[in-house]
Amino acid sequence: MPAPTRRFQPAQRLRHKSEFDRVYRDSRRSTDACFAILTRNSGGSIPRLGLSIAARIIGNAVRRNRIKRLVRESFRQHQHELPAVDIVVNARSGARDADNAVIVRSLEKHWRTVVKQCAP
Template identity: 45%
Template sequence: MRSTRARYRFPSGLRLRRKRDYGRVFENPRRSADRAVTVLAISNGLDIPRLGLAISKRWLPRAVARNRAKRLIRESFRTHQQQLQGLDVVVISRSAIAGIETADFSRALERHWKRIRHLTRHSRNQNAP
């Protein structure tokens, strides 16, 4: 029996870990942005989505705030991973991330996931023969 803690872990298979993986996403991404975050995504050719985070000390100088933002992003990604299948996603912090409320941030991330999904589906259909 798996513990509750193990069930909610963020496994390494769902993370972008290598520089070249991040580089692929930054090369020619589909993009969704607001004042708090920019979300970049690209198809990864896998059956799973993968997440990378770039949360800057510039906008969140305290480690507690950076870790909170990362937890919120990972949790939102985890709960929406079915609709993000086959994508590599990088979330980059922006200036307004420092003052955003948790509920507003969660809603904003949901909008980003939907927009990214729409943009990547649209681009796949255009590239099809």
């Protein structure tokens, strides 16, 4: 049997302001020095990801894009474990100078928290 796909599909992205606002308005939170993760049950069948990586917090485009790539890749690898929730990842100042390993460990901790908080 073929392995389940682990692609990051366009349907797995939060795109519209109204989708982000819904998560901000009614969400569960998980925070540390690098990220604030907000989750809300979506009622859909797959987890969806939205990124909020502010220039005033992280800095230039190179730093922001590196963090976005790491978050997307971590989400892609863990999506099969996550419940059907909408997730917004806000970068915090600790992520600015953190190396890749610290960011990946932080995200793995957050994904485990999401699974615990949103388990059916």
